[in-house]
Amino acid sequence: MGRAPCCDKANVKKGPWSPEEDSKLKEYIEKNGTGGNWISLPQKAGLRRCGKSCRLRWLNYLRPNIKHGEFSDEEDRIICTLYANIGSRWSIIAAQLPGRTDNDIKNYWNTKLKKKLMSFLPQSHTTLLPYQNPTPYYNQFSQPNTSFTTNLEPISLPFYHNQESLLSGVSTSTSNVTVTSMQYHHHHHPMRESLAMFGSEGSCCSSSEGSFGKQEEIMGFQNLMQNSNMINLSHGSDVNQWETETEKVNLCFSQNQKQIPSSLGYDLEYIKQLISSDNGYLSIDENKTEEKSMYYYY
DNA sequence: AACCCCCGCAACCGCGCCGTT
DNA sequence: CAACGGCGCGGTTGCGGGGGT
Structure with missing residues (x-):
């Protein structure tokens, strides 16, 4: 008895987003907002995507003021401090780093920062x-x-x-x-x-x-x-x-x-x-x- | 040049919480 | 008060690119 799927998996595209899909989603949200309902959004925007996928794409990549690229020392320090105190609460940590997403920080931590720090650990x-x-x-x-x-x-x-x-x-x-x-x-x-x-x-x-x-x-x-x-x-x-x-x-x-x-x-x-x-x-x-x-x- | 391996990142997935009915 | 639908979060996966052999 599992939870009902959030969308029709068979009719939904998965995998990397194409530039066309990106612009469709961006255009729609900039014009209409999310409407508070991600599930119905893809249909309205003419996308064959799961609502969750749209939400993720928007939040992690398409929304304005997203910062990509190298993390600064100051950002490193904030991430380390917060991780030491609250653990892997990436959304909270992300809230302290303008322009960074929780996914970004999570990936950065798992792939780089953790190793960097552990190399200091006797x-x-x-x-x-x-x-x-x-x-x-x-x-x-x-x-x-x-x-x-x-x-x-x-x-x-x-x-x-x-x-x-x-x-x-x-x-x-x-x-x-x-x-x-x-x-x-x-x-x-x-x-x-x-x-x-x-x-x-x-x-x-x-x-x-x-x-x-x-x-x-x-x-x-x-x-x-x-x-x-x-x-x-x-x-x-x-x-x-x-x-x-x-x-x-x-x-x-x-x-x-x-x-x-x-x-x-x-x-x-x-x-x-x-x-x-x-x-x-x-x-x-x-x-x-x-x-x-x-x-x-x- | 071809193959393999590793790494980084984008995206997916499952679950828990919350609001609504 | 229970059931349901939607949202958000954290963990995991898998693909693509780059470096090494």
Whole structure:
């Protein structure tokens, strides 16, 4: 019992777009807009294409102000910073890079940037990563949360799907920008899941048959970021800022009528040790209570 | 010159969410 | 409140071009 196909696959052209198809689509949308209905658009525009295909072609290639070509160092830095914090949420990352599409960034990351970065990653950073049973310590009723600061220009993460699912707030503190986001629980959340891995004994992994899966990659990447000078993920040591963060997170939770799990189960000391080691990037203030630390990451 | 392999990118696909009925 | 249709997202695929042998 699969989902019904979105279009008549038999009568729909697939594969690369011809210049004629491009101009038909462009002309139609420039004249009429998308009409809020991609499914019926191809027929109206005289195209034998699936609506989804038209949408993709328009968004990734035909719409105005699309930037193609080399990514700048600044763009690299933004991509790396955001990937380290939110993972492969390409649409959100793309929203911070005017003219770039999520597809572009995804391809760029997978083919070039990741390799570039991993070439900086010492072997030890991939082998010492504690990969243990990724038992989720959050439960389905908890709203995962991540909070981080960067030295980037202020950015505002877009509300995602709906406000109950994702709350985001941006506040500035001196030269730093603090971002608090809550993401709906179905989506992968690298920080949450990375931390969830730390906690328990156990050896089996149900999520990936490979020896170095997605989460390890992100963890390794976060380690790399911490140990390089590419970005500074340090949290401000300002207590007021911390309080603001906590309030913000609490606000998010109260707005959602959600409960923070009473016992998250991971070894906080270990995490602290890990994160605050080396040159102190992504450091956690020793004065912060365990409870606050939990709020901070969840 | 011919073949093979690798890489990059455009496009496809499946799934989850949301709004509407 | 459930069913349905449409949209958007992230992962994956496959084609074409370029470099190496």
